[in-house]
Amino acid sequence: MASLAGKTALVTGAGRGIGRAVAERLAADGALVAVNYARDEVAAKETVAAITRRGGRAFPVRAELGVPGDVDTLFAGLDHELGADAPVDVLVHNAGISVHAAIEDVSPEIYDRGFAVNTRAAFFVTQRALSRIPDGGRIITITSGVTRIAFPEAIAYAMTKGALDSFTLALAKHLGARGITVNNVAPGIIDTDVNAGWLRGNAEAWKASAARAALGRVGEPSDVADVVAFLASDDARWVTGTTLDATGGSDL
Template sequence: MSGLSGKTALVTGASRGIGRAIAQRLAADGALVAVHYARQDDAAKETVTEIEQAGGQAFPLRAELGVEGDLDSLFAGLAEGFGDRPLDILVNNAGIATVTAGSIDQITPESFDRIFAVNVRAPLFLIQRALPLMSDGGRIVSISSASTRIANPDLAYSMTKGAIDVLGRLLAHAVGSRSITVNTVAAGIIDTDLTAWLRHMPDVAAALSSMTALGRIGQPSEIADAVAFLVSDDARFVTGHVLDATGGFFLGPPVG
């Protein structure tokens, strides 16, 4: 894997879970990482501290997405942290789920607008603002989900991730002349604080593992590794691709 020494990276939603693992991996590979977060100051500072203790470079960047003025705050902080350096890597990881309010009989216009504001509108217009600041040969990666190919009961969430998949393909075509690659990583069931309840429900965790070809729940570092490949020079001819990093979730009935 090629190093990222001298590169800059912005990872949204990087204070915990998958985003934290991505920020840590990119920093370990040599990038200066902007650790974006919405509200959890302590978690973001912890992420930055862990990166620095491991010998990497990072700074926290607070901006709540999906609200008025979100990108103004984000890019002001980005300019302060990067100075005159261009943006080399953008990872759109931040997202929310509607949990029990996402099914067809429960979704409301308010919850629909909120999840699309964070999961779709924010990354779209973040990319729009970022492209003039991005170096030719830059990398854009967005985090999607296996829910785009299965009948997930959270209808609204799955719709937002379907939009992200389409955005990746269309954008890759639009910016290819600048040698900017745009790819998407579809994550499966990953062990984060958002799925911590599975640790107290072994039967459910076992059932989900049985639906996965590799027979287990994934780790944040495994999504981070996939992102690290896509932003590296090794993936310079890969664009418009959705990389399935689900461990083979829901590919078919259990075998054996």
């Protein structure tokens, strides 16, 4: 796979889980990685430390997404570390929250919060970043397999991710003339802290989750990170406006 040496990547929500795996993989491929986090400074610093121990380069950037002033805070942190208007070659939208509730249990507050973090933030972070992404850059969004597999117990969450599918399709067309590719990666059930409460330590839930995948296991963060790395590389230069399924063949 082509090297990312000399490039800068911004990964939102990179302190733990899929975001951390993505940050570590892009750094291993040579990128300088901005590790965005919302509140867990310890986790973000652990991600940076893990990268530097392997000879990579990274730095933490605190900015809670989905709140007023989030985009300003994020890019002020980038400017502090990189210098004003430094390029962002690879933008990975990973930050998100779970909205695990049936329609009867979704309040307006829960609904609005889900869209603010999962959808609105990605839109306006991209808007701000467009002038800093060079021609030939990459925009990659972590969506979800729930946009094609019915999960009534996560209906509002699926809607937040479905909106990103439309965003990616239109943005890819808009930016195509600049050689910027825009794609999604859709994970299935992944063993992360977000899913720990119902998955880890629950043998029945683990078995049922593994059975959903054609490959017969629960996904790991690295399974998703490796797909992101492909899309970030020059090997994916002819792939844009699409979603790569990283569910292990869930519910085929």
